Amino acid sequence: MFQKWPWNWNAIIITLIFLKLLTIFNRKSHFPITSTAPSSHPFKSNQSFSCAPPHHSYPFCNTSLPIKTRAQSLISLLTLHEKIQLLANNASSIPRLGLSSYEWWSESLHGIAANGPGVSFSGPIRAATSFPQVLLTTASFNKSLWFSVGRAIGFEGRAMYNEGQSGLTFWAPNINIFRDPRWGRGQETSGEDPMVASAYAVEYVKGLQGEDLVGGDGGFMVSACCKHYTAYDLENWGDFRSFSFNAMVSKQDMEDTYQPPFQSCIEEGRATCLMCSYNRVNGVPSCADPDLLQRARRDWGFKGYITSDCDAVAVIYEDHKYAKAPEDAVADVIKAGMDINCGTYLFGYTQLALEQGQIQEEDINRALSNLFSVQLLLGLFNGDPSSGHFGKLGKEDVCTLEHKKLAIDAARQGIVLLKNDKNLLPLKQTTITSLAIIGPSANDSSQLGGDYTGVPCNPISLFEGLQPYIKTTYASGCGDTRCNSSDGFAEAVQISREADAVVVVAGLDLSQEDEGRDRTSLLLPGKQMDLISAVSSASERPIILILLGGGPIDVSFAKVNPQIGSILWIGYPGEAGGQAAAEIIFGDFNPGGRLPITWYPESFSSVPMNDMSLRPDPSRGYPGRTYRFYTGEVVYEFGYGLTYSNITYKFISVPDNITLSNTASKSGPSKLTTHKTLDGIDYIHVNEIASCNLLKFEVQISVFNHGDMDASHVIMLFGRASTSIRGAPQKTLIEFTRVHTESLNAIQVNIGIDPCKHFSIVNDDGVKILPLGNHLLMLERLEHSISIGL
Ligand SMILES: *[C@@H]1O[C@H](CO)[C@@H](O)[C@H](O)[C@H]1NC(C)=O
Ligand SMILES: *[C@@H]1O[C@H](CO)[C@@H](O)[C@H](O)[C@H]1NC(C)=O
Ligand SMILES: *[C@@H]1O[C@H](CO)[C@@H](O)[C@H](O)[C@H]1NC(C)=O
Ligand SMILES: *[C@@H]1O[C@H](CO)[C@@H](O)[C@H](O)[C@H]1NC(C)=O
Numbered sequence: 001m002f003q004k005w006p007w008n009w010n011a012i013i014i015t016l017i018f019l020k021l022l023t024i025f026n027r028k029s030h031f032p033i034t035s036t037a038p039s040s041h042p043f044k045s046n047q048s049f050s051c052a053p054p055h056h057s058y059p060f061c062n063t064s065l066p067i068k069t070r071a072q073s074l075i076s077l078l079t080l081h082e083k084i085q086l087l088a089n090n091a092s093s094i095p096r097l098g099l100s101s102y103e104w105w106s107e108s109l110h111g112i113a114a115n116g117p118g119v120s121f122s123g124p125i126r127a128a129t130s131f132p133q134v135l136l137t138t139a140s141f142n143k144s145l146w147f148s149v150g151r152a153i154g155f156e157g158r159a160m161y162n163e164g165q166s167g168l169t170f171w172a173p174n175i176n177i178f179r180d181p182r183w184g185r186g187q188e189t190s191g192e193d194p195m196v197a198s199a200y201a202v203e204y205v206k207g208l209q210g211e212d213l214v215g216g217d218g219g220f221m222v223s224a225c226c227k228h229y230t231a232y233d234l235e236n237w238g239d240f241r242s243f244s245f246n247a248m249v250s251k252q253d254m255e256d257t258y259q260p261p262f263q264s265c266i267e268e269g270r271a272t273c274l275m276c277s278y279n280r281v282n283g284v285p286s287c288a289d290p291d292l293l294q295r296a297r298r299d300w301g302f303k304g305y306i307t308s309d310c311d312a313v314a315v316i317y318e319d320h321k322y323a324k325a326p327e328d329a330v331a332d333v334i335k336a337g338m339d340i341n342c343g344t345y346l347f348g349y350t351q352l353a354l355e356q357g358q359i360q361e362e363d364i365n366r367a368l369s370n371l372f373s374v375q376l377l378l379g380l381f382n383g384d385p386s387s388g389h390f391g392k393l394g395k396e397d398v399c400t401l402e403h404k405k406l407a408i409d410a411a412r413q414g415i416v417l418l419k420n421d422k423n424l425l426p427l428k429q430t431t432i433t434s435l436a437i438i439g440p441s442a443n444d445s446s447q448l449g450g451d452y453t454g455v456p457c458n459p460i461s462l463f464e465g466l467q468p469y470i471k472t473t474y475a476s477g478c479g480d481t482r483c484n485s486s487d488g489f490a491e492a493v494q495i496s497r498e499a500d501a502v503v504v505v506a507g508l509d510l511s512q513e514d515e516g517r518d519r520t521s522l523l524l525p526g527k528q529m530d531l532i533s534a535v536s537s538a539s540e541r542p543i544i545l546i547l548l549g550g551g552p553i554d555v556s557f558a559k560v561n562p563q564i565g566s567i568l569w570i571g572y573p574g575e576a577g578g579q580a581a582a583e584i585i586f587g588d589f590n591p592g593g594r595l596p597i598t599w600y601p602e603s604f605s606s607v608p609m610n611d612m613s614l615r616p617d618p619s620r621g622y623p624g625r626t627y628r629f630y631t632g633e634v635v636y637e638f639g640y641g642l643t644y645s646n647i648t649y650k651f652i653s654v655p656d657n658i659t660l661s662n663t664a665s666k667s668g669p670s671k672l673t674t675h676k677t678l679d680g681i682d683y684i685h686v687n688e689i690a691s692c693n694l695l696k697f698e699v700q701i702s703v704f705n706h707g708d709m710d711a712s713h714v715i716m717l718f719g720r721a722s723t724s725i726r727g728a729p730q731k732t733l734i735e736f737t738r739v740h741t742e743s744l745n746a747i748q749v750n751i752g753i754d755p756c757k758h759f760s761i762v763n764d765d766g767v768k769i770l771p772l773g774n775h776l777l778m779l780e781r782l783e784h785s786i787s788i789g790l
């Protein structure tokens with residue numbers, strides 16, 4: 001079997017040799033968004049679209065003209081008053097020009113979600129495929145899965161648009177770094193590693209936007225949005241609120257942790273939208289920071305539109321008190337390069353800012369040009385949508401069998417086996433005849449989506465998922481996830497005594513972690529731990545613990561308790577989570593997911609959440625963050641995950657040394673200049689190396705499956721400099737790939753290495769440097785040293 005990845009030297013080439021239901025979330029109380037169905041979308045049954053006859057002969061409707069020309073033409077036809085009405089998420093219609101109104105705000109984080117006013121589930125389409133929450137899909141470490149999920153959501157989004165039930169501009173993915181385990185929105189992200197978050201962003205955006213489906217003339221199926229730009233990862237902790245938080249970020253952390261996902265999302269993913277965040281970064285609100293916003297256009301080739309998060313312009317005046325008046329906030333963001341406001345400030349105060357001379361009409365024209373360009377690329381001014389690209393997509397393309405199978409596959413591939421003493425799992429139907437499942441979320445499929453969930457097609461609870469396998473009994477044990485009473489324990493203990501096998505479902509839900517809600521403790525909520533202990537000590541055999549939720553949980557007690565034989569983390573597994581978990585419990589699927597975040601112990605909850613530093617600082621007892629820098633104890637480490645197989649590795653071929661001398665310096669044919677760090681380590685500035693391509697090489701690895709089950713296995717290749725360099729990561733993920741391995745067979749996997757990218761580090765000034773000397777490649781316990789010299 002041969003798995004093909006885009007031949008891009010930064011990617012991996014693998015050769016296999018042997019062969020919530022509907023929730024409308026108002027981000028902010030003073031911005032009332034109603035959930036009425038958009039009336040002006042082009043219903044198939046009742047078409048209403050821009051450039052419909054008799055308004056079809058304007059040049060902006062002429063598909064033979066270049067996009068820029070069409071956008072400029074439309075701008076030239078608008079009055080100033082009309083222009084201002086187009087700067088809000090609920091852009092007004094302009095009947096005079098036959099322009100339909102347009103709702104920019106639709107959400108699609110892990111399936112079409114009802115959180116934005118652009119999406120409605122009260123039309124011909126009543127449900128959409130609900131994939132696992134992003135953190136669990138990330139745990140699959142399978143790039144082609146990420147792409148496929150994005151692609152499926154893109155199709156469903158276009159179909160919903162065609163049925164008049166959504167816009168074409170979706171505000172996903174959330175690619176902020178899961179910096180602190182308490183963050184309520186960490187579940188929405190692809191974890192703590194910037195390289196993984198970058199890779200996820202690229203696959204999801206390419207899948208969703210469907211640029212490859214359109215062909216040479218350019219255009220997109222739907223538009224994706226990289227959010228929240230930037231250093232946004234705190235909701236509500238202590239005295240800190242996302243709306244007023246000032247994230248203090250060093251140049252070093254900015255360049256090697258916070259920014260890379262955004263750069264990749266735009267440069268490689270070619271996202272058509274960027275969303276600036278609520279917070280300030282080093283004193284300046286993100287949406288008002290010209291350096292941040294213009295960097296995306298200037299350095300990363302961004303060509304889309306920049307939207308504010310919802311009410312992120314209002315907060316500049318009302319919460320940050322950075323602007324002295326609302327119109328000043330408007331002038332700040334327009335001048336910085338923001339194009340549209342989710343909220344009402346631009347709609348309400350742009351006129352005033354113009355009259356005061358703070359901004360000019362050309363500034364508005366620039367914003368409109370960015371907005372119209374994206375709308376044009378989506379085909380919004382091409383007339384009847386049903387006759388255009390994707391015009392045939394509709395109701396029958398949502399909740400398809402294929403998409404529902406993909407939702408099961410994503411959950412299966414993501415689920416992480418954390419403990420499996422004495423191979424308790426998989427259970428065998430031949431040796432047990434009954435099972436008890438306990439926990440407040442076990443019989444409730446509405447808990448399986450996490451936040452930004454729409455209406456799922458066919459949700460299956462964990463209890464329902466097990467029933468086809470075995471006679472199953474259920475007791476909730478606690479009233480809800482808060483578990484504030486032990487009244488239900490007796491019943492739970494009772495049914496677990498009567499069953500051959502016991503599963504307890506514990507963990508989190510949106511009452512513990514959500515937008516606007518950070519946790520304060522990493523322990524299981526309420527009396528959940530007591531419930532688990534009561535059941536496990538009453539049970540004759542060790543029990544199976546299923547952990548639901550996004551953020552890491554300190555389950556040290558369960559790790560060491562022999563009466564808890566197995567632990568599975570199932571994240572928020574989406575509509576098919578119940579089936580996927582049951583398949584794993586009964587061995588129909590061999591789990592292979594890996595944790596995309598460090599599981600910290602409870603002691604971490606005393607670390608100030610507002611401290612954005614990744615690097616540890618012993619002088620103030622600060623332990624650092626993420627596996628790359630955190631120096632303390634862990635409950636489970638980043639990348640941890642067991643399988644039912646036993647996989648071993650060997651390096652087959654890796655170079656011992658790399659010589660830089662044949663990659664002439666950019667400044668001329670002369671030698672590269674070496675510099676010295678304060679610790680006396682020699683290094684080269686990466687941007688002085690003329691050809692990084694000449695340094696690339698392949699690592700060949702043999703992967704052997706000693707188990708009696710085939711396994712879909714994640715290989716994670718880490719690296720680090722072998723001498724300690726101040727501020728360098730203790731280790732960093734270089735590449736990862738997921739491969740099929742057959743029982744009792746070896747496969748060879750080749751991983752491409754780009755030393756400029758994979759062995760470089762970012763120094764205090766935010767500059768990429770390549771340390772000379774020894775670098776280690778690490779594959780679980782295997783290490784190989786490579787010397788880099790001149
Ligand atoms: C089409 O839209 C018009 C105006 O919005 C409305 O009066 C009419 O009832 C709609 N027709 C159908 C079939 O939905
Ligand atoms: C559209 O633009 C093309 C290229 O300029 C021109 O030849 C054509 O006449 C235009 N079509 C209409 C309907 O105006
Ligand atoms: C957009 O929403 C705001 C706030 O709800 C409202 O005041 C305004 O009239 C709306 N504009 C349009 C065009 O619907
Ligand atoms: C499980 O949930 C369903 C749907 O809410 C409910 O009808 C059923 O009674 C529950 N089963 C048990 C055993 O509580």
Ligand SMILES: *[C@@H]1O[C@H](CO)[C@@H](O)[C@H](O)[C@H]1NC(C)=O
Nearest residue numbers: 478479480481482483484485
């Ligand atoms: C405990 O939780 C129940 C619902 O699960 C709730 O009705 C009750 O008010 C809670 N009690 C306390 C003290 O929080």
Ligand SMILES: *[C@@H]1O[C@H](CO)[C@@H](O)[C@H](O)[C@H]1NC(C)=O
Nearest residue numbers: 645646647648704705706707
């Ligand atoms: C995995 O297989 C290797 C090689 O056969 C063996 O040395 C090792 O003990 C096995 N590990 C486990 C956990 O079974």
Ligand SMILES: *[C@@H]1O[C@H](CO)[C@@H](O)[C@H](O)[C@H]1NC(C)=O
Nearest residue numbers: 654655656657658659787789
């Ligand atoms: C570099 O590695 C090659 C083999 O990979 C070896 O032949 C050569 O001697 C090494 N050179 C140095 C300077 O270590």
Ligand SMILES: *[C@@H]1O[C@H](CO)[C@@H](O)[C@H](O)[C@H]1NC(C)=O
Nearest residue numbers: 142144145409712738739740
């Ligand atoms: C990766 O995901 C795709 C899409 O679901 C799947 O077909 C493929 O088998 C997965 N690869 C591995 C190695 O599990």
